[in-house]
Amino acid sequence: MSKFLKMQLYFLFCMLLHVRGQHILIPDVPYGTHPEQIMDIYLPSGNTTRVSKVVVLIHGGAWFSGQKEDMLEFVPFLERDFPEYCIANMNYRLGTHEDPGFPKQVDDLDLALTYLRGTFTDDVTFALFGTSAGAHLSMLYSFSRDITNDVKVIVSHVGPVDLTDPSYVANPLYNGLFYNLVGPCLYAECPELYNVTSPIIYVDENSPKTIGFYGNLDLQVPSTQMPMLREKLDLFGIPNKFTLYQGGHGWNWSDEDKEDLRVQITQFFNQHW
Incomplete structure:
Protein backbone atom coordinates (compact mmCIF):
# COMPACT_ATOMS: atom_id res chain seq x y z
CA MET A 1 0.00 0.00 0.00
CA SER A 2 1.39 3.42 -0.97
CA LYS A 3 2.28 6.06 1.61
CA PHE A 4 -0.37 8.37 0.16
CA LEU A 5 -3.14 5.76 0.39
CA LYS A 6 -2.14 4.88 3.95
CA MET A 7 -2.31 8.56 4.85
CA GLN A 8 -5.75 8.94 3.33
CA LEU A 9 -7.06 5.92 5.24
CA TYR A 10 -5.55 7.35 8.42
CA PHE A 11 -7.22 10.69 7.73
CA LEU A 12 -10.60 9.03 7.15
CA PHE A 13 -10.29 7.10 10.40
CA CYS A 14 -9.41 10.22 12.35
CA MET A 15 -12.28 12.17 10.84
CA LEU A 16 -14.62 9.92 12.77
CA LEU A 17 -12.92 10.93 16.00
CA HIS A 18 -12.12 14.64 15.92
CA VAL A 19 -14.24 17.37 14.32
CA ARG A 20 -13.69 21.04 15.24
CA GLY A 21 -15.99 23.51 13.52
CA GLN A 22 -14.70 24.08 10.02
CA HIS A 23 -11.65 21.87 10.52
CA ILE A 24 -11.00 18.21 11.25
CA LEU A 25 -8.31 17.59 13.84
CA ILE A 26 -5.89 14.72 13.29
CA PRO A 27 -3.61 14.62 16.36
CA ASP A 28 -0.02 13.48 16.74
CA VAL A 29 0.71 12.67 13.10
CA PRO A 30 4.35 11.48 12.81
CA TYR A 31 6.42 13.30 10.20
CA GLY A 32 9.64 11.51 11.21
CA THR A 33 10.81 8.59 13.29
CA HIS A 34 11.76 10.43 16.50
CA PRO A 35 9.00 10.60 19.17
CA GLU A 36 9.18 14.41 19.16
CA GLN A 37 8.64 14.60 15.39
CA ILE A 38 4.85 14.81 15.47
CA MET A 39 2.25 17.39 14.49
CA ASP A 40 -1.45 18.05 14.88
CA ILE A 41 -3.08 18.60 11.51
CA TYR A 42 -6.29 20.61 11.16
CA LEU A 43 -7.86 19.84 7.81
CA PRO A 44 -10.55 21.93 6.13
CA SER A 45 -13.71 19.86 6.47
CA GLY A 46 -14.93 20.70 2.97
CA ASN A 47 -12.08 18.96 1.19
CA THR A 48 -9.41 17.04 3.04
CA THR A 49 -6.98 16.45 0.18
CA ARG A 50 -7.18 19.51 -2.09
CA VAL A 51 -5.33 22.00 0.09
CA SER A 52 -3.14 24.74 -1.38
CA LYS A 53 -2.14 26.71 1.73
CA VAL A 54 -0.79 25.45 5.04
CA VAL A 55 -0.09 27.50 8.17
CA VAL A 56 2.62 25.81 10.26
CA LEU A 57 2.73 26.72 13.95
CA ILE A 58 6.12 26.43 15.69
CA HIS A 59 6.26 26.73 19.49
CA GLY A 60 8.86 28.51 21.57
CA GLY A 61 10.72 27.46 24.70
CA ALA A 62 14.32 28.69 24.32
CA TRP A 63 15.11 25.72 22.03
CA PHE A 64 15.06 23.26 24.98
CA SER A 65 11.42 23.21 26.11
CA GLY A 66 7.87 23.84 24.98
CA GLN A 67 5.33 21.82 23.05
CA LYS A 68 2.78 22.26 20.28
CA GLU A 69 0.00 22.77 22.84
CA ASP A 70 1.61 26.14 23.64
CA MET A 71 0.37 27.41 20.26
CA LEU A 72 -3.28 26.41 20.72
CA GLU A 73 -4.33 29.98 21.48
CA PHE A 74 -3.73 30.87 17.83
CA VAL A 75 -5.69 27.99 16.30
CA PRO A 76 -9.28 29.30 16.75
CA PHE A 77 -8.79 32.56 14.87
CA LEU A 78 -6.95 30.78 12.04
CA GLU A 79 -9.80 28.27 11.77
CA ARG A 80 -12.32 31.11 11.78
CA ASP A 81 -10.59 33.46 9.32
CA PHE A 82 -9.12 30.81 7.00
CA PRO A 83 -11.53 27.86 6.85
CA GLU A 84 -9.98 26.67 3.59
CA TYR A 85 -6.41 26.55 4.93
CA CYS A 86 -4.76 23.57 6.57
CA ILE A 87 -3.12 24.25 9.96
CA ALA A 88 -0.20 22.12 11.17
CA ASN A 89 0.91 22.55 14.78
CA MET A 90 4.26 20.82 15.18
CA ASN A 91 6.65 19.56 17.81
CA TYR A 92 10.35 19.30 17.04
CA ARG A 93 13.39 17.74 18.68
CA LEU A 94 14.36 19.77 21.72
CA GLY A 95 17.93 20.91 22.29
CA THR A 96 20.29 20.40 25.19
CA HIS A 97 23.85 21.53 25.91
CA GLU A 98 25.07 18.09 24.84
CA ASP A 99 22.75 17.79 21.82
CA PRO A 100 21.96 21.36 20.76
CA GLY A 101 19.04 22.40 18.60
CA PHE A 102 21.08 23.52 15.61
CA PRO A 103 20.96 22.14 13.01
CA LYS A 104 18.50 19.38 13.95
CA GLN A 105 15.58 21.74 14.60
CA VAL A 106 15.94 23.37 11.19
CA ASP A 107 16.17 19.84 9.75
CA ASP A 108 12.87 19.04 11.51
CA LEU A 109 11.17 21.99 9.86
CA ASP A 110 12.46 20.81 6.51
CA LEU A 111 11.20 17.29 7.21
CA ALA A 112 7.78 18.53 8.35
CA LEU A 113 7.26 20.68 5.27
CA THR A 114 8.42 17.87 3.00
CA TYR A 115 5.89 15.59 4.65
CA LEU A 116 3.09 18.14 4.18
CA ARG A 117 4.03 18.69 0.53
CA GLY A 118 3.55 14.97 -0.03
CA THR A 119 0.24 14.78 1.81
CA PHE A 120 -2.00 16.77 -0.50
CA THR A 121 -2.96 16.41 -4.15
CA ASP A 122 -2.27 20.06 -4.99
CA ASP A 123 0.99 21.98 -4.78
CA VAL A 124 1.07 23.78 -1.45
CA THR A 125 2.63 26.96 -0.13
CA PHE A 126 3.28 27.76 3.51
CA ALA A 127 3.12 30.42 6.16
CA LEU A 128 5.37 29.77 9.15
CA PHE A 129 4.02 31.21 12.40
CA GLY A 130 6.48 30.92 15.28
CA THR A 131 6.73 32.22 18.82
CA SER A 132 10.08 33.16 20.41
CA ALA A 133 12.51 30.30 19.60
CA GLY A 134 9.91 29.00 17.17
CA ALA A 135 9.87 32.35 15.39
CA HIS A 136 13.67 32.26 15.23
CA LEU A 137 13.54 28.77 13.68
CA SER A 138 10.81 29.88 11.25
CA MET A 139 13.00 32.69 9.98
CA LEU A 140 16.22 30.67 10.01
CA TYR A 141 14.63 27.92 7.91
CA SER A 142 12.82 30.25 5.52
CA PHE A 143 15.71 32.64 4.94
CA SER A 144 18.44 30.00 4.64
CA ARG A 145 16.97 26.62 3.67
CA ASP A 146 13.77 27.10 1.67
CA ILE A 147 15.32 26.70 -1.76
CA THR A 148 11.91 26.06 -3.36
CA ASN A 149 10.51 29.35 -2.03
CA ASP A 150 7.39 27.55 -0.86
CA VAL A 151 7.28 29.63 2.32
CA LYS A 152 5.44 32.78 1.32
CA VAL A 153 4.83 34.45 4.69
CA ILE A 154 6.52 34.46 8.11
CA VAL A 155 4.88 35.53 11.36
CA SER A 156 7.51 36.35 13.97
CA HIS A 157 5.99 36.54 17.44
CA VAL A 158 8.86 37.87 19.60
CA GLY A 159 11.51 36.06 17.58
CA PRO A 160 15.25 36.87 17.92
CA VAL A 161 16.91 37.59 14.58
CA ASP A 162 20.58 38.41 15.19
CA LEU A 163 22.47 36.39 17.81
CA THR A 164 25.60 38.49 17.17
CA ASP A 165 23.84 41.73 18.17
CA PRO A 166 25.99 43.58 20.76
CA SER A 167 22.83 43.88 22.85
CA TYR A 168 23.16 40.12 23.30
CA VAL A 169 26.87 39.34 23.15
CA ALA A 170 28.10 42.33 25.16
CA ASN A 171 25.62 41.78 27.99
CA PRO A 172 26.66 39.08 30.50
CA LYS A 209 7.10 38.54 3.32
CA THR A 210 7.34 39.00 7.07
CA ILE A 211 5.12 40.36 9.81
CA GLY A 212 6.41 40.66 13.36
CA PHE A 213 5.21 41.53 16.85
CA TYR A 214 7.43 42.51 19.77
CA GLY A 215 7.19 43.89 23.31
CA ASN A 216 8.84 47.11 24.42
CA LEU A 217 9.72 45.60 27.81
CA ASP A 218 10.98 42.24 26.56
CA LEU A 219 13.94 41.03 28.59
CA GLN A 220 14.67 38.10 26.22
CA VAL A 221 14.61 39.93 22.87
CA PRO A 222 16.46 43.29 23.03
CA SER A 223 14.79 46.34 21.51
CA THR A 224 17.49 46.45 18.82
CA GLN A 225 16.32 43.19 17.19
CA MET A 226 13.08 44.30 15.52
CA PRO A 227 14.48 47.40 13.74
CA MET A 228 17.48 45.36 12.54
CA LEU A 229 15.21 42.93 10.74
CA ARG A 230 12.92 45.62 9.38
CA GLU A 231 15.89 47.53 7.95
CA LYS A 232 17.31 44.40 6.29
CA LEU A 233 13.96 43.45 4.74
CA ASP A 234 13.48 47.01 3.49
CA LEU A 235 16.95 46.93 1.94
CA PHE A 236 15.86 44.04 -0.30
CA GLY A 237 12.35 45.35 -0.92
CA ILE A 238 10.60 42.56 1.00
CA PRO A 239 7.11 43.59 2.17
CA ASN A 240 7.03 43.65 5.95
CA LYS A 241 5.13 45.04 8.89
CA PHE A 242 6.16 45.26 12.53
CA THR A 243 4.30 46.28 15.66
CA LEU A 244 5.70 47.08 19.10
CA TYR A 245 3.27 46.49 21.95
CA GLN A 246 3.40 47.56 25.58
CA GLY A 247 4.70 44.61 27.58
CA GLY A 248 7.25 41.84 27.74
CA HIS A 249 7.88 38.59 25.90
CA GLY A 250 4.38 38.15 24.50
CA TRP A 251 2.53 36.74 27.48
CA ASN A 252 1.52 39.95 29.32
CA TRP A 253 0.17 41.96 26.40
CA SER A 254 -3.30 43.43 26.72
CA ASP A 255 -6.34 41.69 25.28
CA GLU A 256 -6.71 44.61 22.88
CA ASP A 257 -3.16 44.14 21.60
CA LYS A 258 -3.65 40.39 21.24
CA GLU A 259 -6.77 40.99 19.18
CA ASP A 260 -4.91 43.59 17.10
CA LEU A 261 -2.22 40.96 16.44
CA ARG A 262 -4.83 38.53 15.14
CA VAL A 263 -6.45 41.15 12.92
CA GLN A 264 -3.09 42.20 11.48
CA ILE A 265 -2.10 38.60 10.70
CA THR A 266 -5.39 38.02 8.89
CA GLN A 267 -4.97 41.18 6.86
CA PHE A 268 -1.33 40.38 6.05
CA PHE A 269 -2.21 36.86 4.87
CA ASN A 270 -5.05 38.19 2.71
CA GLN A 271 -2.86 40.88 1.19
CA HIS A 272 0.37 38.93 0.64
CA TRP A 273 -0.52 35.23 0.33
Whole structure:
Protein backbone atom coordinates (compact mmCIF):
# COMPACT_ATOMS: atom_id res chain seq x y z
CA MET A 1 0.00 0.00 0.00
CA SER A 2 1.39 3.42 -0.97
CA LYS A 3 2.28 6.06 1.61
CA PHE A 4 -0.37 8.37 0.16
CA LEU A 5 -3.14 5.76 0.39
CA LYS A 6 -2.14 4.88 3.95
CA MET A 7 -2.31 8.56 4.85
CA GLN A 8 -5.75 8.94 3.33
CA LEU A 9 -7.06 5.92 5.24
CA TYR A 10 -5.55 7.35 8.42
CA PHE A 11 -7.22 10.69 7.73
CA LEU A 12 -10.60 9.03 7.15
CA PHE A 13 -10.29 7.10 10.40
CA CYS A 14 -9.41 10.22 12.35
CA MET A 15 -12.28 12.17 10.84
CA LEU A 16 -14.62 9.92 12.77
CA LEU A 17 -12.92 10.93 16.00
CA HIS A 18 -12.12 14.64 15.92
CA VAL A 19 -14.24 17.37 14.32
CA ARG A 20 -13.69 21.04 15.24
CA GLY A 21 -15.99 23.51 13.52
CA GLN A 22 -14.70 24.08 10.02
CA HIS A 23 -11.65 21.87 10.52
CA ILE A 24 -11.00 18.21 11.25
CA LEU A 25 -8.31 17.59 13.84
CA ILE A 26 -5.89 14.72 13.29
CA PRO A 27 -3.61 14.62 16.36
CA ASP A 28 -0.02 13.48 16.74
CA VAL A 29 0.71 12.67 13.10
CA PRO A 30 4.35 11.48 12.81
CA TYR A 31 6.42 13.30 10.20
CA GLY A 32 9.64 11.51 11.21
CA THR A 33 10.81 8.59 13.29
CA HIS A 34 11.76 10.43 16.50
CA PRO A 35 9.00 10.60 19.17
CA GLU A 36 9.18 14.41 19.16
CA GLN A 37 8.64 14.60 15.39
CA ILE A 38 4.85 14.81 15.47
CA MET A 39 2.25 17.39 14.49
CA ASP A 40 -1.45 18.05 14.88
CA ILE A 41 -3.08 18.60 11.51
CA TYR A 42 -6.29 20.61 11.16
CA LEU A 43 -7.86 19.84 7.81
CA PRO A 44 -10.55 21.93 6.13
CA SER A 45 -13.71 19.86 6.47
CA GLY A 46 -14.93 20.70 2.97
CA ASN A 47 -12.08 18.96 1.19
CA THR A 48 -9.41 17.04 3.04
CA THR A 49 -6.98 16.45 0.18
CA ARG A 50 -7.18 19.51 -2.09
CA VAL A 51 -5.33 22.00 0.09
CA SER A 52 -3.14 24.74 -1.38
CA LYS A 53 -2.14 26.71 1.73
CA VAL A 54 -0.79 25.45 5.04
CA VAL A 55 -0.09 27.50 8.17
CA VAL A 56 2.62 25.81 10.26
CA LEU A 57 2.73 26.72 13.95
CA ILE A 58 6.12 26.43 15.69
CA HIS A 59 6.26 26.73 19.49
CA GLY A 60 8.86 28.51 21.57
CA GLY A 61 10.72 27.46 24.70
CA ALA A 62 14.32 28.69 24.32
CA TRP A 63 15.11 25.72 22.03
CA PHE A 64 15.06 23.26 24.98
CA SER A 65 11.42 23.21 26.11
CA GLY A 66 7.87 23.84 24.98
CA GLN A 67 5.33 21.82 23.05
CA LYS A 68 2.78 22.26 20.28
CA GLU A 69 0.00 22.77 22.84
CA ASP A 70 1.61 26.14 23.64
CA MET A 71 0.37 27.41 20.26
CA LEU A 72 -3.28 26.41 20.72
CA GLU A 73 -4.33 29.98 21.48
CA PHE A 74 -3.73 30.87 17.83
CA VAL A 75 -5.69 27.99 16.30
CA PRO A 76 -9.28 29.30 16.75
CA PHE A 77 -8.79 32.56 14.87
CA LEU A 78 -6.95 30.78 12.04
CA GLU A 79 -9.80 28.27 11.77
CA ARG A 80 -12.32 31.11 11.78
CA ASP A 81 -10.59 33.46 9.32
CA PHE A 82 -9.12 30.81 7.00
CA PRO A 83 -11.53 27.86 6.85
CA GLU A 84 -9.98 26.67 3.59
CA TYR A 85 -6.41 26.55 4.93
CA CYS A 86 -4.76 23.57 6.57
CA ILE A 87 -3.12 24.25 9.96
CA ALA A 88 -0.20 22.12 11.17
CA ASN A 89 0.91 22.55 14.78
CA MET A 90 4.26 20.82 15.18
CA ASN A 91 6.65 19.56 17.81
CA TYR A 92 10.35 19.30 17.04
CA ARG A 93 13.39 17.74 18.68
CA LEU A 94 14.36 19.77 21.72
CA GLY A 95 17.93 20.91 22.29
CA THR A 96 20.29 20.40 25.19
CA HIS A 97 23.85 21.53 25.91
CA GLU A 98 25.07 18.09 24.84
CA ASP A 99 22.75 17.79 21.82
CA PRO A 100 21.96 21.36 20.76
CA GLY A 101 19.04 22.40 18.60
CA PHE A 102 21.08 23.52 15.61
CA PRO A 103 20.96 22.14 13.01
CA LYS A 104 18.50 19.38 13.95
CA GLN A 105 15.58 21.74 14.60
CA VAL A 106 15.94 23.37 11.19
CA ASP A 107 16.17 19.84 9.75
CA ASP A 108 12.87 19.04 11.51
CA LEU A 109 11.17 21.99 9.86
CA ASP A 110 12.46 20.81 6.51
CA LEU A 111 11.20 17.29 7.21
CA ALA A 112 7.78 18.53 8.35
CA LEU A 113 7.26 20.68 5.27
CA THR A 114 8.42 17.87 3.00
CA TYR A 115 5.89 15.59 4.65
CA LEU A 116 3.09 18.14 4.18
CA ARG A 117 4.03 18.69 0.53
CA GLY A 118 3.55 14.97 -0.03
CA THR A 119 0.24 14.78 1.81
CA PHE A 120 -2.00 16.77 -0.50
CA THR A 121 -2.96 16.41 -4.15
CA ASP A 122 -2.27 20.06 -4.99
CA ASP A 123 0.99 21.98 -4.78
CA VAL A 124 1.07 23.78 -1.45
CA THR A 125 2.63 26.96 -0.13
CA PHE A 126 3.28 27.76 3.51
CA ALA A 127 3.12 30.42 6.16
CA LEU A 128 5.37 29.77 9.15
CA PHE A 129 4.02 31.21 12.40
CA GLY A 130 6.48 30.92 15.28
CA THR A 131 6.73 32.22 18.82
CA SER A 132 10.08 33.16 20.41
CA ALA A 133 12.51 30.30 19.60
CA GLY A 134 9.91 29.00 17.17
CA ALA A 135 9.87 32.35 15.39
CA HIS A 136 13.67 32.26 15.23
CA LEU A 137 13.54 28.77 13.68
CA SER A 138 10.81 29.88 11.25
CA MET A 139 13.00 32.69 9.98
CA LEU A 140 16.22 30.67 10.01
CA TYR A 141 14.63 27.92 7.91
CA SER A 142 12.82 30.25 5.52
CA PHE A 143 15.71 32.64 4.94
CA SER A 144 18.44 30.00 4.64
CA ARG A 145 16.97 26.62 3.67
CA ASP A 146 13.77 27.10 1.67
CA ILE A 147 15.32 26.70 -1.76
CA THR A 148 11.91 26.06 -3.36
CA ASN A 149 10.51 29.35 -2.03
CA ASP A 150 7.39 27.55 -0.86
CA VAL A 151 7.28 29.63 2.32
CA LYS A 152 5.44 32.78 1.32
CA VAL A 153 4.83 34.45 4.69
CA ILE A 154 6.52 34.46 8.11
CA VAL A 155 4.88 35.53 11.36
CA SER A 156 7.51 36.35 13.97
CA HIS A 157 5.99 36.54 17.44
CA VAL A 158 8.86 37.87 19.60
CA GLY A 159 11.51 36.06 17.58
CA PRO A 160 15.25 36.87 17.92
CA VAL A 161 16.91 37.59 14.58
CA ASP A 162 20.58 38.41 15.19
CA LEU A 163 22.47 36.39 17.81
CA THR A 164 25.60 38.49 17.17
CA ASP A 165 23.84 41.73 18.17
CA PRO A 166 25.99 43.58 20.76
CA SER A 167 22.83 43.88 22.85
CA TYR A 168 23.16 40.12 23.30
CA VAL A 169 26.87 39.34 23.15
CA ALA A 170 28.10 42.33 25.16
CA ASN A 171 25.62 41.78 27.99
CA PRO A 172 26.66 39.08 30.50
CA LEU A 173 23.01 38.65 31.48
CA TYR A 174 22.55 36.76 28.21
CA ASN A 175 25.50 34.40 28.72
CA GLY A 176 24.24 30.90 28.15
CA LEU A 177 20.93 31.96 26.57
CA PHE A 178 21.74 30.17 23.31
CA TYR A 179 23.52 27.10 24.72
CA ASN A 180 20.56 24.83 23.95
CA LEU A 181 20.70 26.04 20.35
CA VAL A 182 24.45 26.12 19.65
CA GLY A 183 26.02 24.24 22.57
CA PRO A 184 27.99 25.59 25.56
CA CYS A 185 30.01 28.12 23.64
CA LEU A 186 29.99 31.90 24.10
CA TYR A 187 30.08 34.25 21.13
CA ALA A 188 33.71 35.21 21.85
CA GLU A 189 34.67 31.53 21.59
CA CYS A 190 32.72 30.58 18.45
CA PRO A 191 31.44 33.68 16.64
CA GLU A 192 30.83 31.84 13.38
CA LEU A 193 28.33 29.51 15.05
CA TYR A 194 26.35 32.49 16.33
CA ASN A 195 26.58 34.04 12.90
CA VAL A 196 25.22 31.05 10.96
CA THR A 197 22.32 30.70 13.40
CA SER A 198 21.27 34.34 12.95
CA PRO A 199 18.35 34.50 10.47
CA ILE A 200 19.10 38.09 9.51
CA ILE A 201 22.30 37.25 7.63
CA TYR A 202 20.37 35.20 5.06
CA VAL A 203 17.79 37.84 4.09
CA ASP A 204 17.84 38.55 0.35
CA GLU A 205 15.49 39.48 -2.47
CA ASN A 206 13.83 36.05 -2.36
CA SER A 207 12.98 36.10 1.34
CA PRO A 208 9.33 35.65 2.39
CA LYS A 209 7.10 38.54 3.32
CA THR A 210 7.34 39.00 7.07
CA ILE A 211 5.12 40.36 9.81
CA GLY A 212 6.41 40.66 13.36
CA PHE A 213 5.21 41.53 16.85
CA TYR A 214 7.43 42.51 19.77
CA GLY A 215 7.19 43.89 23.31
CA ASN A 216 8.84 47.11 24.42
CA LEU A 217 9.72 45.60 27.81
CA ASP A 218 10.98 42.24 26.56
CA LEU A 219 13.94 41.03 28.59
CA GLN A 220 14.67 38.10 26.22
CA VAL A 221 14.61 39.93 22.87
CA PRO A 222 16.46 43.29 23.03
CA SER A 223 14.79 46.34 21.51
CA THR A 224 17.49 46.45 18.82
CA GLN A 225 16.32 43.19 17.19
CA MET A 226 13.08 44.30 15.52
CA PRO A 227 14.48 47.40 13.74
CA MET A 228 17.48 45.36 12.54
CA LEU A 229 15.21 42.93 10.74
CA ARG A 230 12.92 45.62 9.38
CA GLU A 231 15.89 47.53 7.95
CA LYS A 232 17.31 44.40 6.29
CA LEU A 233 13.96 43.45 4.74
CA ASP A 234 13.48 47.01 3.49
CA LEU A 235 16.95 46.93 1.94
CA PHE A 236 15.86 44.04 -0.30
CA GLY A 237 12.35 45.35 -0.92
CA ILE A 238 10.60 42.56 1.00
CA PRO A 239 7.11 43.59 2.17
CA ASN A 240 7.03 43.65 5.95
CA LYS A 241 5.13 45.04 8.89
CA PHE A 242 6.16 45.26 12.53
CA THR A 243 4.30 46.28 15.66
CA LEU A 244 5.70 47.08 19.10
CA TYR A 245 3.27 46.49 21.95
CA GLN A 246 3.40 47.56 25.58
CA GLY A 247 4.70 44.61 27.58
CA GLY A 248 7.25 41.84 27.74
CA HIS A 249 7.88 38.59 25.90
CA GLY A 250 4.38 38.15 24.50
CA TRP A 251 2.53 36.74 27.48
CA ASN A 252 1.52 39.95 29.32
CA TRP A 253 0.17 41.96 26.40
CA SER A 254 -3.30 43.43 26.72
CA ASP A 255 -6.34 41.69 25.28
CA GLU A 256 -6.71 44.61 22.88
CA ASP A 257 -3.16 44.14 21.60
CA LYS A 258 -3.65 40.39 21.24
CA GLU A 259 -6.77 40.99 19.18
CA ASP A 260 -4.91 43.59 17.10
CA LEU A 261 -2.22 40.96 16.44
CA ARG A 262 -4.83 38.53 15.14
CA VAL A 263 -6.45 41.15 12.92
CA GLN A 264 -3.09 42.20 11.48
CA ILE A 265 -2.10 38.60 10.70
CA THR A 266 -5.39 38.02 8.89
CA GLN A 267 -4.97 41.18 6.86
CA PHE A 268 -1.33 40.38 6.05
CA PHE A 269 -2.21 36.86 4.87
CA ASN A 270 -5.05 38.19 2.71
CA GLN A 271 -2.86 40.88 1.19
CA HIS A 272 0.37 38.93 0.64
CA TRP A 273 -0.52 35.23 0.33
